[in-house]
Amino acid sequence: xxxxxxxxxxxxxxxxxxNNMKDDVASELSxxxxxxxxxxxxxxxxxxKDICIxxxxxxxxxxxxxxxxxxxxxxxxxxxxYSTYKLVLKxxxxxVAFGMTLSALIIQITTPNAIWYENVLSxxxxxxxxxxxxxxxxxxxxxxxxxxxxxxxxxFDLNNLPAVPNKKQVLSKKESIFExxxxxxFFVIFITAPQIFGAIVDSPTRIIPIFNVDVIKxxxxxxxxxxxxxxxxxxIKLLEGRYNKRVMIATIITNIFSAISAFWWMSNDKIMNQxxxxxxxxxxxxxxxxxxNIFANFQYFFLGVxxxxxxxxxINCIVKSK
Amino acid sequence: MNYDEVVSGLILELxxxxxxxxxxxxxxxxxxxxxxxxxxxxxxxxxxxxxxxxLMRRLESQGLLKSEWDTGEAKPRKYYQITQDGxxxxxxxxxxxxxxxxxxxxxxxx
Numbered sequence: 001x002x003x004x005x006x007x008x009x010x011x012x013x014x015x016x017x018x019n020n021m022k023d024d025v026a027s028e029l030s031x032x033x034x035x036x037x038x039x040x041x042x043x044x045x046x047x048x049k050d051i052c053i054x055x056x057x058x059x060x061x062x063x064x065x066x067x068x069x070x071x072x073x074x075x076x077x078x079x080x081x082y083s084t085y086k087l088v089l090k091x092x093x094x095x096v097a098f099g100m101t102l103s104a105l106i107i108q109i110t111t112p113n114a115i116w117y118e119n120v121l122s123x124x125x126x127x128x129x130x131x132x133x134x135x136x137x138x139x140x141x142x143x144x145x146x147x148x149x150x151x152x153x154x155x156f157d158l159n160n161l162p163a164v165p166n167k168k169q170v171l172s173k174k175e176s177i178f179e180x181x182x183x184x185x186f187f188v189i190f191i192t193a194p195q196i197f198g199a200i201v202d203s204p205t206r207i208i209p210i211f212n213v214d215v216i217k218x219x220x221x222x223x224x225x226x227x228x229x230x231x232x233x234x235x236i237k238l239l240e241g242r243y244n245k246r247v248m249i250a251t252i253i254t255n256i257f258s259a260i261s262a263f264w265w266m267s268n269d270k271i272m273n274q275x276x277x278x279x280x281x282x283x284x285x286x287x288x289x290x291x292x293n294i295f296a297n298f299q300y301f302f303l304g305v306x307x308x309x310x311x312x313x314x315i316n317c318i319v320k321s322k
Numbered sequence: 323m324n325y326d327e328v329v330s331g332l333i334l335e336l337x338x339x340x341x342x343x344x345x346x347x348x349x350x351x352x353x354x355x356x357x358x359x360x361x362x363x364x365x366x367x368x369x370x371x372x373x374x375x376x377l378m379r380r381l382e383s384q385g386l387l388k389s390e391w392d393t394g395e396a397k398p399r400k401y402y403q404i405t406q407d408g409x410x411x412x413x414x415x416x417x418x419x420x421x422x423x424x425x426x427x428x429x430x431x432x
Contacts, residue, residue, distance in 0.1 A: 021379070027391075028355065028400050032371055035356040035397075059372045067376035 005051050006033055012061035017068055025068060032058070077142045084238050085142040088180060089135065092231075095181045096134040099188030100127045106193040110207060126192060134184070141232060145239075168320055169243045176234040183234075187227040191220045199276065208276045210298065215270050226261040229254040248321035255310045262310075266303035341369065343419060345377060346404055346412040349387060354399040378402050386411055 010029050014022045036054045037046045046054075058064065077085050104123035108114060189196055194216040198207040216223075233254040240247050265271065280295040294301050348361055355375050362369050381387040386408035392399050404412065 024400075025379075027398065028375060031354070031397055031399055032356055032375065036371070057371075059370070064372050064376070067372060068379065 005048065005055070006030070009033075009055050009058075009061060013064045013068070016065060021068070076139070077146050081142050081146050081239070084235065085138070087177075088142075088231075088235055088238070089138050091177055091180050092134045092138050092184050093131060095184035096130045096188055097127060099185045100130050100192065102185075103189050103193035103196075106189075106196050110193075110195055130188065137228070138231075141228075141235060145235075171237045171240065171242055171247070173238060173241075176237045180231055180234045183227050183230040187223055190223055191217060199280065208279055209273050210276050212270055212273050215268060219265060219268065219271075222261050222265040226258055226265070229258040229261070243317065243320040245321060248317055251317040252314055255314050259307055259310050262303055262306045266299050266306075269299075272299050337369075340419075341373070341377065342381065343412070343415055344369075345374070345381065346386060346408055347416070349402055349404045350409075352401045352403045354401050358402075381408070 010026050010033075013029060014026045017025060033051075033054060036057065037050060040046065040054060041050055100123065104119060104126070107122075108116065108119050194211050194213050195207065195209040197211060198209040233251055236250040237247055277296060277298065281292050284292045284295065344362060344367065345358065348358055353361065355378060356371065358378075359369060359371050359374055378387060378389075382389055382402065385405060387402045388405050389400050389402045392401055
């Protein structure tokens, strides 16, 4: 009695079901269709029209699939993550737009011979690309959180209700929002207009970039990793709302990855602009070796500052989480 | 206001809540999906097969029903029957339902 249409219908229902129930549902559905056709046609072989009527009676394969897939999460990002997702998305998109615009202005100012409408066009395409990437980045993080069931302590158990946090344990929402905004702004400006980090050394019209602009642009993925770790850490803080064991573990893990990416990035000996180091070292030569040495080893100084900040943040989090 | 639409929405919600009681009550003896649909239809309760089949599977995963395939006949069929846990749940929910509907009747008559 089975024909191609029935097979296709069963396939349409079961194709997205978990493997462990696929065959069982298919056999059961096949039995149901046979029963309904027998009731309709008796001993007579059912026609294509009979089959269509029976399948229509059972209903759309998608509807039936949804009824079977009771455990499936039917949306990309749902409760309790959705409100935080909207908040983070807003901050990130605003910062990307602001950072991109600032970068475009810097490029226009630092390249006096540039044709303005070319810069406007490039700003527009950069902005478009940046906003789409930022949207995808934030959505991906929250979708992983939602679908991998990362527990943010929303289960209700009277015996295990956490104690009311003291003032020191409450995580400031504003701080996390500010941190995300700074990280995104830093990232956007750093990969689009790294020349902003520069110094006027010899002539008031010429800015010498601190970093090697080409190398910075070529190592964007390391800066992305650094930024992503910071944003994930702050999202977890926003979701939890207080220092606890989960925030502590998340902070330690993300800070370790941030440190690795900072080390990876700064260990590139071409990262600094040699012209800047030479000019500044010469400028401070008279002031003594100390300042001159700082500039001569600026990348290690910079790495030290980042690592120190990460260690401080980790210690602060461990102390407050206890 | 479209009264029919509102009423059919309310009926749908009422049926959704009571369907489990109906299914559990009928599966004191072994039945396969379509025979259950027919049994309910014979009592003037029309439930679509596309609702019954996924529901029975869900109740099975909750431990309220058990199932086994009978492949001895010409058509292989999956038979469902209430479990011991299911019977206890049915007893409790039936008691609640009788109490609730009795009180509801009193309120509606006022």
